[in-house]
Amino acid sequence: MSALGHYLEEEGLATVAISLIRPQTEKTRPPRALWVPFELGRPFGPPSDPAFQKRVILAALRLVEREDGPVIIEDFPDDDPRARPDPGWRLPFDHAAVANGSAETVAGELETEIELLRGRHDRWVTERGRSTIGLSGLSITDCGRLVAGQVRGAALTSPRDGFSPPLMLRFAVDDLKAYYLEAGAEGIAKPSSRQLGDWFWNATAAGAALHALRAVCLTSSDNRLKLIAGNFIVPAARVLAPG
Amino acid sequence: MTRLIDLPPAQAQRLAELECPDFATRPWVTGPALPQRRVAIVSSAGLVVRGEDPFRGRDADYRAIPADTQPRDLLLSHISINFDRTGFQEDWNVVFPLDRLNELVADGVIGEVAQTHYSFMGATDPVQMEPHAKGLAGRLKDDRVDTVILPPV
Numbered sequence: 001m002s003a004l005g006h007y008l009e010e011e012g013l014a015t016v017a018i019s020l021i022r023p024q025t026e027k028t029r030p031p032r033a034l035w036v037p038f039e040l041g042r043p044f045g046p047p048s049d050p051a052f053q054k055r056v057i058l059a060a061l062r063l064v065e066r067e068d069g070p071v072i073i074e075d076f077p078d079d080d081p082r083a084r085p086d087p088g089w090r091l092p093f094d095h096a097a098v099a100n101g102s103a104e105t106v107a108g109e110l111e112t113e114i115e116l117l118r119g120r121h122d123r124w125v126t127e128r129g130r131s132t133i134g135l136s137g138l139s140i141t142d143c144g145r146l147v148a149g150q151v152r153g154a155a156l157t158s159p160r161d162g163f164s165p166p167l168m169l170r171f172a173v174d175d176l177k178a179y180y181l182e183a184g185a186e187g188i189a190k191p192s193s194r195q196l197g198d199w200f201w202n203a204t205a206a207g208a209a210l211h212a213l214r215a216v217c218l219t220s221s222d223n224r225l226k227l228i229a230g231n232f233i234v235p236a237a238r239v240l241a242p243g
Numbered sequence: 244m245t246r247l248i249d250l251p252p253a254q255a256q257r258l259a260e261l262e263c264p265d266f267a268t269r270p271w272v273t274g275p276a277l278p279q280r281r282v283a284i285v286s287s288a289g290l291v292v293r294g295e296d297p298f299r300g301r302d303a304d305y306r307a308i309p310a311d312t313q314p315r316d317l318l319l320s321h322i323s324i325n326f327d328r329t330g331f332q333e334d335w336n337v338v339f340p341l342d343r344l345n346e347l348v349a350d351g352v353i354g355e356v357a358q359t360h361y362s363f364m365g366a367t368d369p370v371q372m373e374p375h376a377k378g379l380a381g382r383l384k385d386d387r388v389d390t391v392i393l394p395p396v
Binding site for chain 1: 250251253254258259261263264265266268269270271272273274276277280282285287293297299313314315318319320322324325326327328329330331332333334335336337338340342343344346347352353363369372373376377379380381383384388389390391392393394395396
């Protein structure tokens with residue numbers, strides 16, 4: 001973030017920002033920035049490509065040796081090779097038809113899918129040595145139950161002290177997405193984020209459940225829940241057109 | 244592919260037109276060559292060590308990430324859902340390139356890596372972050388850091 005560059009540099013630290021959105025960096029004018037032509041969420045480019053990542057970080061760090069600032073905004077020349085789809089990747093399953101089912105069908109299928117993916121997710125954790133699930137502090141089964149319960153119209157409660165029910169729901173949704181996307185990427189194929197996102201949102205009961213959850217929560221009288229529903233469940237690019 | 248033409252038009256317009264701070268000053272700090280530098284990561288990805296308090300919204304403060312944090316213990320609690328997380332799920336270096344920095348030290352390209360790294364939550368109004376950032380500068384200098392790389396998400 002370019003503003004942090006100003007604040008830290010004013011305190012005597014040399015900084016270099018990675019820029020993902022060049023117009024914002026041009027407005028903020030930090031001491032130094034390297035714009036990278038990568039997807040939002042990937043400031044250092046492709047995963048599992050140390051050589052490429054090292055070129056990005058070195059291109060950024062070299063800017064602190066320059067003497068022709070302020071302001072320096074350079075462009076990294078190469079695209080992320082992992083942005084391309086992998087034709088060898090196969091959908092773990094296609095449950096697109098579930099999206100047309102009742103709330104009970106969608107919620108039930110979500111809980112079934114979670115179990116269906118458990119082997120794939122276990123293998124992911126073994127392969128990668130990690131999972132990014134954990135914001136909610138719940139098991140993935142309980143994340144699914146929380147979401148499914150809301151889709152069925154249950155009252156929303158938080159199982160954790162210090163976490164409001166809307167916050168708990170947001171974190172459970174984040175964990176659920178991580179579970180599916182990690183399970184979906186398991187194996188030797190290297191799917192793009194677009195491939196994984198298309199699968200999750202168009203061909204899983206979980207995607208259908210989150211669309212349904214958003215719709216249910218938008219009718220809530222709890223303004224915090226409405227805020228979560230409107231902004232933090234379904235990405236803007238995946239919100240379905242009315243009707 | 245964060246060329247704005249690759250994004251949905253409404254998202255691209257919102258990002259391009261986002262109000263940004265207008266700074267009157269142009270700070271500029273010089274220093275030695277990279278092999279003499281001590282480098283820290285200050286991310287704005289809403290990163291948090293597992294078990295610690297995640298970012299709950301547009302919090303203006305920051306979280307500390309000790310250099311011995313393991314990849315399995317770093318979570319991403321950024322409030323936005325409009326960016327890819329699959330890269331980070333596969334490889335934390337996509338967002339938090341600590342392994343790459345350690346390799347650059349081993350290669351003699353940079354001098355040292357900080358003892359502690361940090362993360363803000365980038366959707367927060369930068370003006371609210373300023374006092375926290377100024378305080379963080381003191382902590383970084385106490386750690387003998389002279390160079391900071393600032394990745395967004």
